[in-house]
Amino acid sequence: MKLLALVGLSIVIAGCSSGTPESSQPAASAPAAAPPAPTSRVFFVEPTDGATVKSPVLLRFGAESFSIMAVPAGEVTAVRAGMGHHHVGVDIDCLPPGTEIPKADPWVHFGTGGAEMAPGMQLTPGPHKLTLQIGDDKHMTIAGLCQTINVTVAQ
Incomplete structure (x- = not known):
């Protein structure tokens, strides 16, 4: 039993040793990397x-x-990566990345993670322009996650 333990220990030590010269053969090529994930985007389904x-x-x-998720309850101390919620601005352009979205007109927050405003938004x-x-969880804009459309409200 002691002999078996000694042999095993010798193999472990030999495997950890850096005294063996590196192989001069080229390393086997790594498998091709998976294609990048599709670009994240946000969009209006309607209108x-x-x-x-x-x-x-x-x-x-x-x-x-x-991922569209509700803002966590209580004071938010850290944002969750890859998660956020919708905001709609009326007659305003996309805000620059890293800007806090105001909690006032012309912005409407959907902090519950909702993806619809029903019965709808009153517009003159x-x-x-609808943006x-x-x-994110702190209402900071995220690069590339904004879309602006134009609509005409009939009389």
């Missing part, structure tokens, strides 16, 4: 860009390669 709509306007949102007749932007 579509250029649509003529009636008020109240039903808003439905979608997201790809990104005429042309409007859908993702915010």
Whole structure:
């Protein structure tokens, strides 16, 4: 039994030794890397860009390669990577990445993780720009997760 333990220990020590010269043969090629994950994006399902709509306007949102979740209850001390929630701005452009989305007009927050505003958003007749932007748990914008569409509200 002692002999077996001694042989095993010798093998472990020999395997950890750096005294063996490196092989001069080229390393086997690694398998091809998996293609990158699709780019995350956020978009309006309804209405579509250029649509003529009636008020109240039903808003439905979608997201790809990104998790839409409710903001955690209580004080948020850290953001969860790869997660956020929707915000809609009326007649405003996308905010720069890393900007806190105001909790006031013209922005509406969907902090419960919802993907729809029903019965809809009241808008005055005429042309409007609608901006859908993702915010993290601290309501900070995330690069690339914003879409702006134009709609016309019928009289």
